[in-house]
Amino acid sequence: MPFSTLGLSPHIQRSLRKSGYTLPTPVQEKVIPLVLSHHDVMARAQTGSGKSASFVLPILELWSGRVGEGKAKIKALVLTPTRELTLQVAEAFETFGEFLPRKPKVVSIIGGESIGDQLYAIQQGCDILVATSGRLLDVVKKKQMNLSHLEFFVLDEADKMLDLGFSEELELILQELPAQRQNLLFSATYPPKMVAIASKITQNPVEVTFESEEPTVESIVQRVIEVNNENRGPLLRHLLNTEKWEQVLVFMANKRAADNIAAKFKKYGFSAESFHGDLLQEERNYTLKQFKTKKIRILFATDIAARGLDINDITCVVNFDLPRSPADYIHRIGRTGRAGKSGVAVSFISHEEKDHFALIEKRSKIKLDREQIEGFELTGTAPVKERGPEPVKGKGKSKKDKLREQAAQNNGKRV
Ligand code: AMP
Numbered sequence: 001m002p003f004s005t006l007g008l009s010p011h012i013q014r015s016l017r018k019s020g021y022t023l024p025t026p027v028q029e030k031v032i033p034l035v036l037s038h039h040d041v042m043a044r045a046q047t048g049s050g051k052s053a054s055f056v057l058p059i060l061e062l063w064s065g066r067v068g069e070g071k072a073k074i075k076a077l078v079l080t081p082t083r084e085l086t087l088q089v090a091e092a093f094e095t096f097g098e099f100l101p102r103k104p105k106v107v108s109i110i111g112g113e114s115i116g117d118q119l120y121a122i123q124q125g126c127d128i129l130v131a132t133s134g135r136l137l138d139v140v141k142k143k144q145m146n147l148s149h150l151e152f153f154v155l156d157e158a159d160k161m162l163d164l165g166f167s168e169e170l171e172l173i174l175q176e177l178p179a180q181r182q183n184l185l186f187s188a189t190y191p192p193k194m195v196a197i198a199s200k201i202t203q204n205p206v207e208v209t210f211e212s213e214e215p216t217v218e219s220i221v222q223r224v225i226e227v228n229n230e231n232r233g234p235l236l237r238h239l240l241n242t243e244k245w246e247q248v249l250v251f252m253a254n255k256r257a258a259d260n261i262a263a264k265f266k267k268y269g270f271s272a273e274s275f276h277g278d279l280l281q282e283e284r285n286y287t288l289k290q291f292k293t294k295k296i297r298i299l300f301a302t303d304i305a306a307r308g309l310d311i312n313d314i315t316c317v318v319n320f321d322l323p324r325s326p327a328d329y330i331h332r333i334g335r336t337g338r339a340g341k342s343g344v345a346v347s348f349i350s351h352e353e354k355d356h357f358a359l360i361e362k363r364s365k366i367k368l369d370r371e372q373i374e375g376f377e378l379t380g381t382a383p384v385k386e387r388g389p390e391p392v393k394g395k396g397k398s399k400k401d402k403l404r405e406q407a408a409q410n411n412g413k414r415v
């Protein structure tokens with residue numbers, strides 16, 4: 001089904017052609033007509049599915065049809081969990097709004113950049129606001145923004161927002177919005193917390209789900225390499241020299257590890273950088289741009305990069321450190337093999353990680369062969385777990401006992 005049958009204007013179709021979008025993705029095919037016919041929508045969709053365009057295109061279409069004359073008023077608000085996703089969504093509005101009779105004024109509101117500049121941009125006229133919740137609340141508190149004309153509210157990656165503990169901020173923002181509006185909610189998973197929030201936000205939403213929840217994963221070759229922890233760095237260098245990987249995203253357990261290894265790889269002559277939440281926003285934007293334009297080959301990142309990053313050309317994702325949860329595994333490897341391209345995802349495991357990886361496989365319903373690479377073979381045996389004596393039922397303190405003890409200790413202290 002081509003884009004031309006979805007009810008989008010020739011102006012928007014022109015921008016689609018310019019961006020090389022020939023056919024809509026399944027999410028777009030379902031969501032665009034629903035939004036155009038003014039429904040609230042709740043869609044189970046993840047990054048890589050084309051979900052951004054599925055709300056950006058019809059919002060632009062409806063907005064453009066009734067924009068009218070005079071100063072811009074905020075008609076659409078999109079909330080996202082990360083700064084990167086905010087910037088990507090704002091860019092999508094600009095890209096697809098390029099040929100409209102009146103181009104939309106799009107403002108992004110994110111932390112790490114000057115709030116004064118952002119307020120100024122809003123006051124100069126803003127049609128579409130894309131924001132992270134914390135900074136948006138700071139702006140709302142300044143009482144210099146009028147949201148009373150709002151017609152569209154989008155919550156993108158709702159599950160991730162709630163995971164990150166943004167539910168209170170979200171509630172406060174909802175209080176600022178006019179009751180009459182069209183709501184669109186996107187989430188990769190539907191945990192109970194998300195469903196509860198969804199029922200507050202949307203009114204009789206049309207629910208959109210897809211038979212395959214992980215549409216991107218099939219195009220990814222997943223490899224598991226057994227290697228001792230101290231040999232992971234040398235092995236990665238060996239693979240970078242021998243495999244034909246162009247752009248490589250390497251996941252590290254924490255920010256320090258990402259910084260350290262990036263510095264080491266630079267010393268070895270690789271074009272590498274670290275990417276994590278402690279960097280200034282400008283540094284993050286700059287590094288990302290360098291990576292997208294292939295000036296940097298290797299990005300050592302923490303999980304902040306696992307969601308939302310819109311980079312289509314990552315040839316390989318490496319789990320240098322394993323992710324904590326099976327869901328994170330899928331999100332991480334989903335950074336490669338995007339937009340119809342194929343990709344490789346490599347996980348390094350040592351004795352200590354074997355059980356954890358087996359659990360990831362079980363939960364993700366996959367079973368992968370273990371490889372060893374010549375010169376980097378896994379040696380030694382799994383460390384024996386130190387076990388204390390088995391607890392004897394009835395001998396230890398019960399939860400109630402502990403609470404009583406605590407209460408006795410606090411007695412008179414008024415904690
Ligand atoms: P998203 O899930 O919105 O993050 O989109 C994933 C990637 O797919 C982005 O780089 C989009 O530019 C790209 N994309 C989305 N829809 C299409 C489409 N219909 N045709 C080609 N590329 C697309």
